[in-house]
Amino acid sequence: MNYPEKYRYTKEHEWVALEDGIATIGITHHAQSELGDIVYVDLPKPGASVEKGKTFGSVESVKAVSDIYAPVGGEVTEANDLLATKPEKLNEDPHGAAWLIRVRASNPEEFPHLMDAAEYQTYVGAES
Amino acid sequence: MLAACGLRSANELFDQVPAAARIDHALNIAPGLSEYEIADTFRALAAKNAVGYASFLGAGVYSHYRPVVVDTIVSRGEFLTSYTPYQSEISQGTLTTIFEFQTMICQLTGMDVANASMYDGSTAVPETAMMAVRVTKRHRILVARSVHPEYRDVLRTYAKNQGLPVDEFGYDDESGKVDLGDLDAKLTRETACVIIQSPNFFGIVEDTNAIAERAHAHGALLVYTFAEAVSLGLLEPPRAADIVAGELQSYAISPSYGGPFAGIMAAKEQFIRQLPGRLVGETKDTNGNRAFCLTLATREQHIRREKATSNICTNQALIALMATVFMELYGKQGLRELATQNLAKSRYLASKLKPRFNGPSFNEFVAIAPGADEINRRLLERKIIGGLPLARFYPELAGTMLLCATEMTKRADMDTLAEVFNS
Amino acid sequence: MIPSKVRRHLVQNEHLIFEQSSPGKKGYQLPALDVPEVDSVAALGAGNVRAAIEDFPEVSEVEVIRHFTRLSTWNYAIDLGMYPLGSCTMKYNPRINEAVARIEGLAWAHPYQPESLSQGAMEVTERLEQALLEITGLDAITLQPAAGAHGELTGILLVRAFLEAQGSPRKRILTPDSAHGTNPATAGIAGYEVRNIRSNDQGMIDLEELARAVDSDVAALMVTNPNTLGVFEENIVKAADILHAKGAMVYMDGANMNALVGIARPGDFGIDVMHLNLHKTFSTPHGGGGPGGGPVAVRKHLEPFLPVPRLRRLNDALTWDYDRPQSIGKVKAFYGNFGVLVRALAYIYAHGGPGLRNATVDAVLNANYLRHRLRPYFDLPYDRPNMHEVVFSDDRQAAKGVRTGDMAKRLIDYGFHPYTVSFPLIVHGALMIEPTETESKRELDQFVEAMIAIASEVDDEPQTVLTAPHMTRTTKVDEVTAARKPIVRWRPA
Incomplete structure (x- = not known):
């Protein structure tokens, strides 16, 4: 699997992309494949604030729930509406169309401390 | 089966239970009864409860007919x-x-x-x-x-x-x-x-x-x-x-x-x-x-x-x-007819007593009943269980009771109850 | 391999009742009204009276009988054969229990009828309380909780009330990682945070880990004994000492009490409070998911906090005592699932003291027999004598791409209900098997043959297992679409 170079990754299997102070957050291909068929995604509403390292939503398969942790903190500017009606998109395109939320990052300098694609690839390899 | 498990006696099954945790006596519960004795025991217990009484109790538990x-x-x-x-x-x-x-x-x-x-x-x-x-x-x-x-x-x-x-x-x-x-x-x-x-x-x-x-x-x-x-x-x-x-x-x-x-x-x-x-x-x-x-x-x-x-x-x-x-047996018509009968029975009873409230009631209502416990005692003599005296839950409603009538309540029993109430 | 316990036969199709409805049909008859008719609108006000119940069924009595009888044939049941669900204790449900629960004086007793006319019902309660106290070795008991999880909540609220009376309810409940899901859920509902305690390499409570976790913020440890591996917690007494030394208590989830009746008593090994599942140990029917009964037994110090009302014998009569200032209050209206209590007492009477112990011995023997017969074919991660159930792992089969859930589905084709799948969580790919005392050696051997056959199918024709069940009327169902686009009620086309 190709993990995009421009993203950063967490040990809890989220990815984050930063552009003009706005962080787009999603879960990785590895995370979706561990969960299996995703049936529901619970996300915060725009205006909510998320805290780095704290859970901000969850992803459900038929028999499991996984919390999603915020790789960066800030105010939610957008939640991906597509997932409300088509949770299966998260299985199909986790690094693209099925991003979860966008956040106005309160501390953009946190970004480089996360894993890069190569490090994440190694991490996932080691975990499985 | 014991042999298949490599055991000589059933007691060995419990070797894993530390001695300190084991019971030191046989359970102090009498030996088993036959089916007839069990039925007989429970019939005797049931006979100590109210059997053969007409009842006007509701208050969250209602007497309705149970289709076979x-x-x-x-x-x-x-x-x-x-x-x-x-x-x-x-x-x-x-x-x-x-x-x-x-x-x-x-x-x-x-x-x-x-x-x-x-x-x-x-x-x-x-x-x-x-x-x-x-x-x-x-x-x-x-x-x-x-x-x-x-x-x-x-x-x-x-x-x-x-x-x-x-x-x-x-x-x-x-x-x-x-x-x-x-x-x-x-x-x-x-x-x-x-x-x-x-x-x-x-x-x-x-x-x-x-x-x-x-x-x-x-x-x-x-x-x-x-x-x-x-x-x-x-x-x-x-x-x-x-x-x-x-x-x-x-x-x-x-x-x-x-x-x-x-x-x-x-x-x-x-x-x-x-x-x-x-x-x-x-x-x-x-x-x-x-x-x-x-x-x-x-x-x-x-x-x-x-x-x-x-x-x-x-x-x-x-x-x-x-x-x-029950819902499928009664169906669309039946649930309505059942409810309508309940309403009619309860309103008949209410017409013979003094309701405490004037809001629209369904199949139970609060009746003014000074000396509610005494009324109930006299009703028991007539093989009738009266209503629920409300003082127990609402001190301010002392001297009232909650009465229920359903499709199973007979007119004759309601008449008897009213007679005792009003005497 | 052709399964020997089953073969195909006709099974009736059946539509939903709504699809069979036709206007004017009825399956009921009411007596003629012996009082004047009442106009609903005039009596209640037009705004309070509904229009006809839209799309509600209209069918005849025989249609109702056929409907449910046909549907019933689509179920598996204990009455059809072994139901080896670990932790669920699917034992035979004696029919005498059903008969006595329907005796008029018991079935039609109103909870508010005078106590003088309720002595029989109260005596049933008293006798069951006494028997359960003798079985658990504890000091006091409430029969009010409606089910196991409800009993857990009651028990933890008792712990909380006791600690509160001492000054602080404390903050935390400890649960082993092998615990039932209800344990942490209960602790949460009771207002506690939950901390997981890792089991040791034997699958037991790790005393060192426990000692590190217990401090003055811990209210209680919730423990299942025998644990969910079906093994007696050999250090239970020491574990209880660790908790007690810090003023904390031990709650026992009594789901597995059927392994202990007549052998060991929680009151004798340090338990402060526990619940019993009447629908497991005491044979009341599961009924497709309830009703249950979840009595909670406690040591003396928790007695003042038990739910109201408490049964008291005054002179020769029984009475309900509501004057209990320290009580946690009510956890359910009235006095508990009385009808379930009647059935449990009938079970105790049928067995008697010696018979109850025999039932335990047979249940434990059956489970050990299965362990010995199946261990050549399945991995046994915690290989030691077990009590009433045994937990294998699918590791050997998973290497061939077949998981515990797949084999469970294949078991259906052999005429058995699946075992419990993927629980406890501390066993990778768990197969949790509980035969109960109900099963004869003949039924157990058929089960063993089926399991061995499945193990060899995994080697020779894994596809057969992966696509099972094949013999059922309904094949594998699409649970994913059900969850993505929930349809939880019928609507007309």
């Missing part, structure tokens, strides 16, 4: 001796009956979704409060004093330990309906939900829409509960409510000294993921045939553990099945 077909169905081993239908392929019988149950509860209550049942009405009420707290992110519960006193007791037990303050609002002294002025005064921006019962504990039908408007104006949810499910056949469904919870004992479930009964919980579509308890959904099998399965299980304790919507695990499947058979 109900026990015929629930005695089938396939329903009686099966487990929760987690294995869909060999549980389609139970799953289908629950799907029909959920559907009929929605049709009766005007809600969009209903779960597979709760323990009973009293435990469903705190579950509605916890659900309202999850939905609104508020913490105060406002409950009418005319909700069944025992339901409110159970609510307080649950709420206290979750830091959810429970406030009560009163009833109107003339109508017996909720006191809208008191409701207005107590509703705040912190109120998660307003809980009412209709017909309320006094048997009076509430103005649900007026209460809903007030709750919603403050951003609170309206929870509608009922203890007498037969009323659903005749009363306007509480479409303005957000959550409906109630007791189905009236639907072919024996009074059985207070349980087991079956509770329901239903809600508007948008709250489906906050609903506690089991839910059955429709889907297809690999051959494309219609099939049912338990669904949205991620809300539940065995998956979400400490974050579950509730710790509830059991539903009341077999009891809910009694209610399902």
Whole structure:
């Protein structure tokens, strides 16, 4: 699997992309494949604030729930509406169309401390 | 079998239990009885209870006829001796009956979704409060004093330990309906939900829409509960409510000294993921045939553990099945006719006594009864169990009692009761 | 391999009741009204009277009978054969229990009828209380909780009330990682945070780990004994000492009490409070998911906090005592699932003291027999004598791409209900098997043959297992679509 170079990754299997102070957050291909068929995604509403390292939503398969942790903190500017009606998109395109939320990052300098694609690839390899 | 296990005696099976933990005596319980002796023992016990009395008790547990077909169905081993239908392929019988149950509860209550049942009405009420707290992110519960006193007791037990303050609002002294002025005064921006019962504990039908408007104006949810499910056949469904919870004992479930009964919980579509308890959904099998399965299980304790919507695990499947058979036997016409008969019987009785409240009552009502205990004592001499003296739950209503009449109440017994009352 | 316990036969199709409805049909009859008719609208007000119940069924009595009878044949049941669900204790449900629960004086007793006319019902309660106290070795008991999880909540609220009376309810409940999901869920509902305690390499409570976790913020440890591996917690007494030394308590989840009746008593090994599942140990029917009964037994110091009302014998009569200032209040209206209590007492009477112990011995023997017969074919991660159930792992089969859930579905084709799948969580790919005392050696041997056949199918024709069940009327169902697009009620086309 190709993990995009421009993203950063967490040990809890989220990815984050930063552009003009706005962080787009999603879960990785590895995370979706561990969960299996995703049936529901619970996300915060725009205006909510998320805290780095704290859970901000969850992803459900038929028999499991996984919390999603915020790789960066800030105010939610957008939640991906597509997932409300088509949770299966998260299985199909986790690094693209099925991003979860966008956040106005309160501390953009946190970004480089996360894993890069190569490090994440190694991490996932080691975990499985 | 012992040899296959490499053991010489059955006692060795328990070598793993440390001696300190072992029982040092034979259980002090008499040796087993034959089937005849067991039946005889329980018949003797049953004979110490009221048998052969006419009864005017309601107050959350009602005497309604149980069609014979109900026990015929629930005695089938396939329903009686099966487990929760987690294995869909060999549980389609139970799953289908629950799907029909959920559907009929929605049709009766005007809600969009209903779960597979709760323990009973009293435990469903705190579950509605916890659900309202999850939905609104508020913490105060406002409950009418005319909700069944025992339901409110159970609510307080649950709420206290979750830091959810429970406030009560009163009833109107003339109508017996909720006191809208008191409701207005107590509703705040912190109120998660307003809980009412209709017909309320006094048997009076509430103005649900007026209460809903007030709750919603403050951003609170309206929870509608009922203890007498037969009323659903005749009363306007509480479409303005957000959550409906109630007791189905009236639907072919024996009074059985207070349980087991079956509770329901239903809600508007948008709250489906906050609903506690089991839910059955429709889907297809690999051959494309219609099939049912338990669904949205991620809300539940065995998956979400400490974050579950509730710790509830059991539903009341077999009891809910009694209610399902009952609803299908009575059907569209029958539930209405049954409710209408109840109304007529109760109004006949009320016409011979002095009702305490002037609001519209369904099949029970509060009668003015000075010396209520003495009246009941005299009724017992006539083989009649009278009503429930309300002083026990409402000190201000001393000298009244709650009386119920159903399709099983005979005119002659009502006449006798009135005679004793008025003598 | 052709399964020997089953073969195909006709099974009736059946539509939903709504799809069979036709206007005017009825399956009921009411007596003629012996009082004047009442106009509903005039009596209640037009706004309070509903229109006809839209789309509600209208069918005849025989249609109702056929409907449910046909549906019933789509279920598996104990009455059809072994139901080896671990932790669920699917034992035979004696029919005498059903008969006595329906005796008029018991079935039609109203909870508010005068106590003088309820002495029989109260005596049933008293006798069951006494028997359960003798079985658990504890000091006091409430029969009010409606089910196991409800009993857990009651028990933890008792702990909380006791600690509160001492000054602070404390903050935390400890649960082993092998615990039932209801344990942490209960602790959450009771207002506690939950901390997981890792089991040791034997699958037991790790005393060192426990000692590190217990401090003055801990209210209680919730423990299942025998644990969910079916093994007696050999250090239970020491574990209880660790908790007690810090003023904390031990709650026992009594789901597995059927392994202990007549052998060991929780009151004798340090338990402060526990629940019993009447629908497991005491044979009341599961009924497709309830009703249950979840009595909670406690040591003396928790007695003042038990739910109201408490049963008291005054002179010769029984009475309900509501004057209990320290009580946690009510957890359910009235006095509990009385009908379930009647059935449980009938079970105790049928067995008697010696018979109850025999049932335990047979249940434990059956489970050990299965362990010995199946261990050549399945991995046994915790290989030691077990009590009433045994937990294998699918590791050997998973290497061939077949998981516990797949084999469970294949078991259906052999005429058995699946075992419990993927629980406890501390065993990778768990197969949790509980035969109960109900099963004869003949039924157990058929089960063993089926399991061995499946193990060899995994080697030779894994596809057969992966696509099972093949013999059922309904094949594998699409749970994913059910969850993505929930349809939880019928609507007209």
